[in-house]
Amino acid sequence: MTTTLDPVRQTPKPRPAAQRWRSLLLGRDAAVIGLVALVWIAGSVFVDNFGKPNTVYFLLLDALPILLIAMPMTMVIISAEIDLSVASMLGLSSVVVGVLFQGGWPIWAAVAVALAVGLVGGALNGFLVATVGLPSLAVTVATLALFRGIAVGLLGTKAVTGFPDEHKDLVSDRLFGPGTAIPGILLVFVVLAIGFGVLLHFTPFGRATYAAGMSARTSRFSGVNVPAVKFWLFVATGFVSALAGVYWTLRYDSARGDNAAGFELAVVAAVLVGGVSIFGGRGAIPGVIAGALLIGELRAVLRLADVSADAINIATGVLLIVSVIVPRLVTGLHGRWRRARRSGLESTSSSD
Amino acid sequence: MSGVSTLLRRREFGVVVAIGVLIAVTTVISPSFATGTDGFRNLLLTPSLLMILAVAQGIVIITKNIDLSVSAVLGLTAYATGRMFVDLPGLPIPVVILLGVGLGTLLGAVNGTLVSLGRVPSLVITLGTLYAFRGIDIAWAGGDRVNAGELPREFTTMGTQTVLGVPVLFVVAVAVLAVVAYVLGQTRSGRELYAIGSDDAAAVLYGLRVRRRVFFGFLASGTLAGLAGVLFAARYASVSSNAGTGMELEAVAAAVLGGVAIVGGTGTVLGAVLGAVLLTTISRALPTLGIGEFWQQAVLGALIIGAILLDRVIAARQARRLRSSHASIAVAPAKEAVT
Numbered sequence: 196m197t198t199t200l201d202p203v204r205q206t207p208k209p210r211p212a213a214q215r216w217r218s219l220l221l222g223r224d225a226a227v228i229g230l231v232a233l234v235w236i237a238g239s240v241f242v243d244n245f246g247k248p249n250t251v252y253f254l255l256l257d258a259l260p261i262l263l264i265a266m267p268m269t270m271v272i273i274s275a276e277i278d279l280s281v282a283s284m285l286g287l288s289s290v291v292v293g294v295l296f297q298g299g300w301p302i303w304a305a306v307a308v309a310l311a312v313g314l315v316g317g318a319l320n321g322f323l324v325a326t327v328g329l330p331s332l333a334v335t336v337a338t339l340a341l342f343r344g345i346a347v348g349l350l351g352t353k354a355v356t357g358f359p360d361e362h363k364d365l366v367s368d369r370l371f372g373p374g375t376a377i378p379g380i381l382l383v384f385v386v387l388a389i390g391f392g393v394l395l396h397f398t399p400f401g402r403a404t405y406a407a408g409m410s411a412r413t414s415r416f417s418g419v420n421v422p423a424v425k426f427w428l429f430v431a432t433g434f435v436s437a438l439a440g441v442y443w444t445l446r447y448d449s450a451r452g453d454n455a456a457g458f459e460l461a462v463v464a465a466v467l468v469g470g471v472s473i474f475g476g477r478g479a480i481p482g483v484i485a486g487a488l489l490i491g492e493l494r495a496v497l498r499l500a501d502v503s504a505d506a507i508n509i510a511t512g513v514l515l516i517v518s519v520i521v522p523r524l525v526t527g528l529h530g531r532w533r534r535a536r537r538s539g540l541e542s543t544s545s546s547d
Numbered sequence: 548m549s550g551v552s553t554l555l556r557r558r559e560f561g562v563v564v565a566i567g568v569l570i571a572v573t574t575v576i577s578p579s580f581a582t583g584t585d586g587f588r589n590l591l592l593t594p595s596l597l598m599i600l601a602v603a604q605g606i607v608i609i610t611k612n613i614d615l616s617v618s619a620v621l622g623l624t625a626y627a628t629g630r631m632f633v634d635l636p637g638l639p640i641p642v643v644i645l646l647g648v649g650l651g652t653l654l655g656a657v658n659g660t661l662v663s664l665g666r667v668p669s670l671v672i673t674l675g676t677l678y679a680f681r682g683i684d685i686a687w688a689g690g691d692r693v694n695a696g697e698l699p700r701e702f703t704t705m706g707t708q709t710v711l712g713v714p715v716l717f718v719v720a721v722a723v724l725a726v727v728a729y730v731l732g733q734t735r736s737g738r739e740l741y742a743i744g745s746d747d748a749a750a751v752l753y754g755l756r757v758r759r760r761v762f763f764g765f766l767a768s769g770t771l772a773g774l775a776g777v778l779f780a781a782r783y784a785s786v787s788s789n790a791g792t793g794m795e796l797e798a799v800a801a802a803v804l805g806g807v808a809i810v811g812g813t814g815t816v817l818g819a820v821l822g823a824v825l826l827t828t829i830s831r832a833l834p835t836l837g838i839g840e841f842w843q844q845a846v847l848g849a850l851i852i853g854a855i856l857l858d859r860v861i862a863a864r865q866a867r868r869l870r871s872s873h874a875s876i877a878v879a880p881a882k883e884a885v886t
Contacts, residue, residue, distance in 0.1 A: 277670075279796075323852065332613070332670075333809040333855050336799055341848025348842040452841075457793065460615075460674055473668045506686045512678030519667045519675075 223470035223522060224482035231489050238496040245499050248376035252369065255378055256446065258491030260285065260439040260455065262384050262484065264462045265469070266391040267431040269483045272466055273395070274425055275408040275475025276324060276331035281436040282458035283342035284316050286451075288440025290346040293355030293450020302362055310437050316342055317433015321426035331429075339459065347452035355450040366445045380442065387435070392480040400424065408475025464511060465490050468518045490514070558806030558814075558858075562821040566828055573832040580835055588714055592707070594827035595716035596621075596775050596782065598820045600798040601805070602720075602727050603771035605819035608802050609731070610764045611744040611811025612662065612669035617772040617798055619680035620654045621791035624776030626684055629693030629786040632702065640702050644777050651773010652766060654680060659765030663758040669765075677795065681788075688788035695784035706781035716778055720820070723771060727816050740764060744811030800847070801826050804854050 239246035264281050271278050288309040295305035316338065323334045370377040395401040406414035407421045415421055444450045469486025471478030490511060497507045570590070574581040581590050600617050607614040628647040631638060638646075654676070661672045695703060708715045731737035743750045743757050750757050780786050799809075805822025807814030829850070830843045838846065 323856075327856065327859060329855050329859060330809045333803050334852070336796055336803070337848050337851035337855065339796065339848070340800065340844050340851065344842060344845025344848050348839065348845050351839075351841045460677065464674060464678070467671055467674075473671050506682060508678045508682030508685060510682075512675040512680075512682060515675035515678065516661060516667075516672060519671050520661070520665050523665060523667060 224479055224485065227469060227482050227485040227489060227518075231485050231492060234489065234492050234496060238492070238499075242496055242500045245496055248374060250495060250499065251376035252378055254491055254495040255376075255381055256367070257494070258487060259378075259380065259384060259446075260443060260458070261462055261465050261491065262487045263387060263439045263442070264432065264436055265465050265483050265487045266387050266480070267428065267435045268462055268466050269469070269471055269478055269480060270391065270395055270401075270404050271331075271425075271428045271432055272463075272471050272473065273408045273475055273478050274404045274428055275411070276425060276428070277335065277463070277473075278320060278331065278429060278432045279335040279459045279463075280316070280320060280338040280342055281432055281439075281462055282455045283339045283346065284313055284433055284436035285440040285443060285458065286454045286456065287316065287342045287346040288313055288437035289444040289450045289454045290350045290452055292441055292444045294349055296358065296450075297355050302359065306441050309441055310434060313433045313435075313437020313440070314430055315433070316437075317430040318426070320433065321429030324429060325422040325425040343452070343456070346454075350450070350452045352452070356448050358445055358448055363445050363448055366442055383438075383442075388480065388484060395480055400427075404428065405476055408477075410476075461490070461511070464515045468515055470518075486518075559818045559821055562805055562818065562825055566821065566825050569825070569828055569832055573835050577835045580832065584709075584712065587712060588709055589831070590828070591717040592714040592782075593831060594824045595714065595720045596779055597794065597797060597801060597823040597827055598717075598720040599723055599771050599775040599778070600794060601801040601819040601823035602723055602816045603768040603775075604798040604802045605805075605807050605814065605816040606727065606731070606740070606771075607669070607764050607768045608799075608807050608809060609744045609811060609814060610740050610761055611747065612761060612764065613673065613799065613809075614658065614669065614765065614768045614772075615673040615795045615799075616654070616658060616676040616680055617768060617775075618791040618794035619677045619684065620651050620769055620772035621776040621779060621794060622788065623654065623680050623684040624648070624651045624773040625779040625786045625790045626688050626693065626788060628777050628780040629698065630687075632699060633693060633697045640699060643702075647777035647780075648770060648773045651776060652770040654773070655766045655769015656762075658769060659762035662765060663762040666758075681792075685788040692785060692787035693780070698780070698784055702781055703784040706778065706784065716782060719774075719778065723774070724816060724820050727767070727771075731816060736760065736763075741812055744813075746812070797826065798823070800851055804851055806854075806858065808858065 235246070244250060264285070268278060268281065291309040291312050292302075292305045295308055296302055300308075320331070320335060320338055323329050323338075324331045366378075366380045368379045369375050370379045370381070395404060403414065403419045403421075403424045406417070406419050407424050411421050440454070443454055447454075465487040466478075466483050467473060467486070468489060469478070469483030471483060493510055493514065494507050497510060570581050579586045581587060600621065603617055604614060624647045627650050628643060631643045631646060635643075658669075658673055658676055661667060661676070662669045665672070705715055710718065729737075731740060739750070739755050739760055742753070742755060743760055747757055776791070779790055783790075801823035802814070802819040803809060803822070804825060805814065805818030805820065807816075807819050807822075826847065829847060833843045833846060834840050
């Protein structure tokens with residue numbers, strides 16, 4: 196039976212273009228992007244002031260930290276790990292900028308040190324998870340306490356404020372002049388999103404990330420250096436979280452130990468709403484961007500509609516649960532329908 | 548292996564020693580830490596609520612799941628308990644307590660249904676319900692708070708009362724621990740939770756009703772979080788919508804510290820409870836030991852990293868010992884054959 200080893204038959208045929216289009220249009224990413232558009236339209240029709248440039252401007256500024264950290268977090272979760280220490284790293288980076296600025300350092304030097312702290316913190320997570328092999332949930336719950344503890348330890352309950360205006364303007368300036376919607380700082384996110392998008396979807400490192408999340412053992416046998424991949428992903432989340440910390444400090448003109456406390460869950464929620472599987476191996480950058488925007492948008496709509504700022508939490512929670520349950524129901528029903536159709540075909544063919 | 552050396556090897560023993568040393572050193576430096584009625588009472592009273600949450604978290608983690616919503620369940624039931632006293636003044640205290648705990652059971656059932664019937668990872672579901680339950684709490688309470696004056700005196704004294712010097716809350720926590728430890732350690736359904744956590748595919752093949760057991764795990768977790776919420780109202784006598792915020796991660800940390808592995812299937816609720824005691828005792832002892840209160844959390848983080856590293860080292864050593872004992876068995880007959 197040499198015919199079964201025919202190499203042409205072994206390789207899967209490329210999917211026809213029509214099918215690829217269909218999966219793109221009916222896929223998970225498309226659903227989230229469609230929902231973003233839907234909320235946008237509903238908001239513009241039913242809520243006063245929504246859709247005005249100023250609303251968009253503040254929506255983007257507020258969503259920026261989630262958008263930034265969601266990029267590396269997407270890759271970490273695709274590799275079947277998780278990083279809960281991101282918000283603590285954000286706080287620590289903010290405090291480092293504040294303490295050094297207060298100590299008379301030039302702001303660029305303080306920022307450089309904060310970013311270096313992000314790299315070191317990320318490397319610590321990466322070392323414990325990838326090299327030692329500890330579960331990332333436990334490790335990052337520990338470093339969540341550790342980073343936050345150092346941040347609070349350094350500054351106590353004090354806050355450093357009074358950062359120079361030219362630096363604050365750097366994060367709040369609008370790209371196309373006064374009154375327009377797009378903050379210039381969004382460019383940082385665009386660069387980061389393209390970078391992580393290319394890294395995940397078009398490079399061997401990205402494919403190794405998916406492989407590590409699908410099955411660590413199989414990917415090891417096929418020559419993927421799983422520990423190295425995971426190590427660098429944690430370094431990336433540490434670095435980007437520190438970057439978000441610098442942004443947070445300048446945007447709110449405040450370096451505090453408790454900046455962004457509890458924020459890690461919002462980032463994870465955005466990534467999961469964006470269609471990334473918590474089991475790893477599935478997900479894509481465009482969906483996650485839509486997921487983060489959806490949460491930001493929902494918050495803006497509800498706030499403008501005078502829904503108490505608190506019911507927004509309920510919306511986030513329900514959105515998260517619905518986003519994982521609905522696809523499961525759809526695939527379940529789809530599978531049942533296919534089985535029913537197949538058994539129907541079999542019964543008719545047997546009666547012939 | 549003799550009984551004593553088994554005891555010495557147990558993770559729980561290590562945590563007990565750590566707690567003992569910590570209390571002893573701190574008490575030498577500052578005698579009022581553990582002696583005198585107030586010192587002794589606070590030593591037992593402070594960890595009580597986290598002990599109950601650690602038991603809840605322990606049950607769920609043993610089945611290889613996680614319940615991040617415990618803090619939100621605590622917050623919501625605490626506020627609901629307070630509201631019942633204010634809005635339904637005729638209701639007897641035991642009924643209010645039962646209704647509060649029952650609310651926790653209901654919220655646990657929501658988690659359990661979504662996780663076991665929806666077959667969705669518990670991390671995602673309970674993260675969602677953490678937001679949702681806390682959101683309901685905030686939407687309900689707004690900026691309001693239930694104050695001590697609005698609660699019946701009999702209820703609030705229960706929160707700080709002692710029996711023979713031991714706080715009532717601590718007695719409740721120990722009773723909860725005893726019941727759950729018995730169920731997990733000695734009953735068939737309890738042992739099945741360990742089997743599910745070790746290898747759920749094997750548990751299904753073996754014929755265990757995995758989904759039902761996981762459902763009951765979450766039901767138990769919600770019930771205990773509800774109990775902790777009722778006791779929170781009694782203990783602090785003042786409940787706002789942020790009661791218990793962030794305690795979900797403290798409960799996870801306590802369980803991990805006490806040797807309940809996050810990968811499921813190992814550890815005991817006794818360990819989780821001891822982890823909770825160690826955690827709270829550390830944060831109380833650090834200022835006395837000259838470490839500023841602001842650094843507590845950093846010490847805590849370092850400690851948890853140390854604990855999971857230690858687990859890994861011990862597990863690796865045991866694996867090596869097992870391998871070498873297997874090797875000697877395999878080698879023995881070969882030698883005989885040669886001679």
